[in-house]
Amino acid sequence: MSLLLLVLLVACALGTITAQHRARKSFVELEAEQVAAKKLEEEFTQLQLEQSTWSTHKRVEAVASKQLGMKAPDAASTMIVSPEAKAP
Amino acid sequence: MKFEKRAPQLRLKLEGWRSRVVLGLATLGFLVLAGRAVYLQGMNQQFLQAKGEARYGRVVEMPASRGPVLDRNGQMLALSTPVESICVTPDDWEADDAAVKRLAAALGMDAGEIRQKIANKDRQFVFLKRQIAPEQAAKVMALHVPGVFLQREYRRFYPAGEVMAHVVGFTGIDDNGQEGIELAQQKRLAGVAGSRKVIKDRKGNIVEDVASLRVPRDGEAVTLAIDQRLQFLAHRELRNAVAANGARAGSIVILDAKTGEVMALVNMPDYNPNNRANVTGKQTRNRSVTDLFEPGSTLKPFTVAAALDSGLVKPDTLIQTAPGSMAIGGWTISDSHPFGVLSVAQVIQKSSNVGTAKIQLSMTAERMGTLYRELGFGAVPATGFPGEAKGLLRPWTQWRPIEQATMSYGHGISVSLLQVARAYTVFTNEGQLLPLALLKREARPIGKPLFTKDTTREIVRMMEMAVSPGGTAPRAAVPGYRVGGKTGTAHKAEAGGYAEHKYVSSFVGFAPVSNPRFIVAVMIDEPSGTKYYGGDIGAPVFSTVMGAALRMMSVPPDAPGIPGAPGTINAQARDTRGEG
Numbered sequence: 001m002s003l004l005l006l007v008l009l010v011a012c013a014l015g016t017i018t019a020q021h022r023a024r025k026s027f028v029e030l031e032a033e034q035v036a037a038k039k040l041e042e043e044f045t046q047l048q049l050e051q052s053t054w055s056t057h058k059r060v061e062a063v064a065s066k067q068l069g070m071k072a073p074d075a076a077s078t079m080i081v082s083p084e085a086k087a088p
Numbered sequence: 089m090k091f092e093k094r095a096p097q098l099r100l101k102l103e104g105w106r107s108r109v110v111l112g113l114a115t116l117g118f119l120v121l122a123g124r125a126v127y128l129q130g131m132n133q134q135f136l137q138a139k140g141e142a143r144y145g146r147v148v149e150m151p152a153s154r155g156p157v158l159d160r161n162g163q164m165l166a167l168s169t170p171v172e173s174i175c176v177t178p179d180d181w182e183a184d185d186a187a188v189k190r191l192a193a194a195l196g197m198d199a200g201e202i203r204q205k206i207a208n209k210d211r212q213f214v215f216l217k218r219q220i221a222p223e224q225a226a227k228v229m230a231l232h233v234p235g236v237f238l239q240r241e242y243r244r245f246y247p248a249g250e251v252m253a254h255v256v257g258f259t260g261i262d263d264n265g266q267e268g269i270e271l272a273q274q275k276r277l278a279g280v281a282g283s284r285k286v287i288k289d290r291k292g293n294i295v296e297d298v299a300s301l302r303v304p305r306d307g308e309a310v311t312l313a314i315d316q317r318l319q320f321l322a323h324r325e326l327r328n329a330v331a332a333n334g335a336r337a338g339s340i341v342i343l344d345a346k347t348g349e350v351m352a353l354v355n356m357p358d359y360n361p362n363n364r365a366n367v368t369g370k371q372t373r374n375r376s377v378t379d380l381f382e383p384g385s386t387l388k389p390f391t392v393a394a395a396l397d398s399g400l401v402k403p404d405t406l407i408q409t410a411p412g413s414m415a416i417g418g419w420t421i422s423d424s425h426p427f428g429v430l431s432v433a434q435v436i437q438k439s440s441n442v443g444t445a446k447i448q449l450s451m452t453a454e455r456m457g458t459l460y461r462e463l464g465f466g467a468v469p470a471t472g473f474p475g476e477a478k479g480l481l482r483p484w485t486q487w488r489p490i491e492q493a494t495m496s497y498g499h500g501i502s503v504s505l506l507q508v509a510r511a512y513t514v515f516t517n518e519g520q521l522l523p524l525a526l527l528k529r530e531a532r533p534i535g536k537p538l539f540t541k542d543t544t545r546e547i548v549r550m551m552e553m554a555v556s557p558g559g560t561a562p563r564a565a566v567p568g569y570r571v572g573g574k575t576g577t578a579h580k581a582e583a584g585g586y587a588e589h590k591y592v593s594s595f596v597g598f599a600p601v602s603n604p605r606f607i608v609a610v611m612i613d614e615p616s617g618t619k620y621y622g623g624d625i626g627a628p629v630f631s632t633v634m635g636a637a638l639r640m641m642s643v644p645p646d647a648p649g650i651p652g653a654p655g656t657i658n659a660q661a662r663d664t665r666g667e668g
Contacts, residue, residue, distance in 0.1 A: 024295040031294045045169045052164040052247035057320035072636075076567075080644055
């Protein structure tokens, strides 16, 4: 009887150790993923920064006018479409 | 088996005391062990557990990032991104000359400079170079110099650069706001770093979370009321205007006429917040908020509105302004051009000082004094900008008659451009003064009623006349839109009186008159050319900025059909054309 209990006890002990080990392994993986997520987040802010730097109005205007030879339409060549449905 | 068959030696009969001694020693040994166990487990337990934990337990810092600043459309105006700082613990430092040279090359520093920084052995920790790009940091670390390590920091970037500089401000190297929104919203923007207790294995991996000591909180995002497109537009026009007039400085404020939100706020001279190496206070000062000037004639509409409201005059009441000057208590006030008999409406249109003074003197000083107070002069506008100026408004009880007269046309009082712009919200809101907002507003605020609707309508009509041919500022007109506004020109006050040839030219106006959308206030400080009137300097800037702003926001024109104005197409008419 007591021999059986001893076997059971050892089995349980080994089970606990394996479980603990597995938990730790998973935890290390989780940590690694979190670090990766943080890295991606940082990359995202850097990309956002880059995007907003490239898309400043100053730069867009300079490219449009100097490289592409564009200009803003003056008032006289602007048509404003009014949403109100009034027959002429 | 039988005892007798054992070896003869074992058959020896031992004396009883010897086995008792051994037993006693063994027992004593066990007692000592048990005692020690009790001592360690019981009495010394805490100390030992702490020591054990120090072997495998670590407290890990969890940095929090500073929140971004966004414009009303979500465009990034200020953003924190991680950078590395190269640090050294002088105690661990080990590098021969060749290593120092390699390090210097990787850091872009002088070898002597590095040695000098390390030389002070008393210090536990030295920054070799702060805030460099992660790629460069990786190169430095690849040299494997003992004692050199990285520390992660966050650096603030301002993509919009000088366009937004005065509004957004900047942070110091330790990520604390020093100017503008960065300073004003420091509490919200700054995050709170956290820390947690973990168990590390021998490879340095975190294997278990023990406890979270402090949960980190990232800084909140702050959304401004500013529209970056309008801001850029205002910045460009102001820069051109200041350069064209050889002016010392200038400011433009654009307000949403219905909500009191600050849509744009620019100042010249400006600076680049990303590179503040040689920046002076002259450049960083947010002039439209902190600097005071005499607003001059831009205050006339308030005087006339007060008189209309009290029923003392009607828009067509005639006032004799000839000969263009007037003596009050030994002082003389005069008009720049003499006029004859003017109606009240023409007093505004032609901007007559004498006329305004006469209207004012028919009222009590108290009426004017309280009105100016209620309009927010002499009190901070409470937008949350750091360093907001209160302005100078002496209590009306101390006014002399000449002061009462000059104050009616904006002299002897000093205000910031933001205060004047705000005061004009009464004309775009049926007589109600709006509170200003620097951050985006969700709903229209409740204004403080100061004038009746009828009075406001009359004043707006007069201000529209001022912008028409025959007024002081025809150059403020915007093709296609009805515009109302008022010029201002004032001598600069200097120690001991007014400076002879130094002026501040301003223009404050709104459009479209039928349903105002924007208030634009322009101030040009010390134009150096021969022209200095608000109608010549401020008005054209107003016209360009207002016109472009209205078109940018697709505000339908309320005065179409004028040559040079945008045309209109009716949506339905176009649809039917498309079908046919």
